């Protein structure tokens with residue numbers, strides 16, 4: 471199974487504990503979170519709408535909410551992707567091990583997570 475994931479969603483998946491924008495979003499995110507923990511799953515990285523966005527009520531056309539928000543989101547993606555080869559397809563388990571070792575302090579995610587409204591629901595951020 472191949473997943474398409476935008477850069478900052480690698481961190482969101484690490485912190486996911488069942489919350490989201492609506493029921494369809496949570497159901498889709500739960501399925502993807504299980505797949506990314508499974509053997510034989512691969513991940514193609516992107517800085518555009520992905521397998522999580524496609525069930526999100528905030529996606530309008532190919533834009534997240536509005537142009538300003540969309541460009542913030544793309545900056546967050548690119549900040550994560552600076553650390554990973556986004557041209558190749560990754561084994562999901564190895565990719566998330568790399569995420570664990572690269573983003574391991576509040577400083578390491580300051581340009582990505584600092585303005586996120588999900589801090590109080592995000593296990594990943596809370597455990598840094």
Ligand code: SF4
Pocket residue numbers: 519522523526527528529533534535543
């Ligand atoms: S559309 Fe925006 S808010 Fe929705 S999952 Fe994608 S990046 Fe997140």
